Amino acid sequence: MKTFQLIVATFVTLIVIGAGAVAQTTKADVVVFHLGDQAIRIPAPEDFEEAASQFEPIRRLLASTEAPANDMLAVHLPHAVCEKLRAGEFGSFNFYTKVSVLRAGRDQDFSAGHFAETVTLLRKTSPQILDVNGPTMKGAVKQLDKGLSDFNKQETQIDFNQPVNLGEFDSRPNVYSVMLVMSFTTKIGENEKRFPLLAGVSLVRIKERLVFVYTYRQYKSVTDVEVLRDFTKKWVDQILAAN
Numbered sequence: 001m002k003t004f005q006l007i008v009a010t011f012v013t014l015i016v017i018g019a020g021a022v023a024q025t026t027k028a029d030v031v032v033f034h035l036g037d038q039a040i041r042i043p044a045p046e047d048f049e050e051a052a053s054q055f056e057p058i059r060r061l062l063a064s065t066e067a068p069a070n071d072m073l074a075v076h077l078p079h080a081v082c083e084k085l086r087a088g089e090f091g092s093f094n095f096y097t098k099v100s101v102l103r104a105g106r107d108q109d110f111s112a113g114h115f116a117e118t119v120t121l122l123r124k125t126s127p128q129i130l131d132v133n134g135p136t137m138k139g140a141v142k143q144l145d146k147g148l149s150d151f152n153k154q155e156t157q158i159d160f161n162q163p164v165n166l167g168e169f170d171s172r173p174n175v176y177s178v179m180l181v182m183s184f185t186t187k188i189g190e191n192e193k194r195f196p197l198l199a200g201v202s203l204v205r206i207k208e209r210l211v212f213v214y215t216y217r218q219y220k221s222v223t224d225v226e227v228l229r230d231f232t233k234k235w236v237d238q239i240l241a242a243n
Helices: 002-008 056-063 078-086 113-128 135-152 222-242
Strands: 029-037 038-043 048-050 070-078 094-104 157-160 164-172 175-189 191-206 208-216
Touching: 002 048, 038 070, 038 208, 038 222, 048 078, 056 070, 070 078, 113 175, 113 191, 135 191, 164 222, 175 222, 191 222, 208 222
Parallel strands: none
Antiparallel strands: 029 038, 048 070, 070 094, 094 208, 157 175, 164 175, 175 191, 191 208
8 A cells, every 4th residue: 555655646747837948968768777786777768768867957847746755767758859958948748757766665675476466456445545535645736736836936736636547558467557547737826727637657567676657648639548558568568678
């Protein structure tokens, strides 16, 4: 139960925000993270690149949405968006990813049995934990408001409807993926915008470590569900193959 509660806060994140010029470093096609004695390789999805290591505002923005118990490892954006960032533009983006890990689990082995138990627990308890009026989701929204208010340097509020679980789309040894859809409103000062959002949430066991792989896409039609599902499955396969 605790593992799932700790990742709920990352189901929702911000799509659109304004900022100034963006500093950058050199991009890498594969980023390596050391989790205890294990080196975990995270390749970029096709036509995407890792953005958090290149653009400090992107790192700070997405880190501000992270659950307090998590460490954000990587953020990926499409090449076209990164080209705009390199040109000094910082606008909206509607397709992106995030990879996180529980801070307390960075150097702890996560067995195949523990993974299976966690999946069983998710299947039993997700309706209660995802209840928008329940304590877990309320706590997540409160933390999200605080993180984004600090980032924007002005009051920011997130309000969203009850997430709808569209079901599992990838369940196998070492992988468990579900898709959620929600509609949420962001209010930054006096500016308010509303967005429908798809979120692919994957628990992936890599080299005895539990890694959370999140994929996000603005929802416009049912085709977006298929696009995000296929994108997520292909990228998870790519991550597993790299390790």
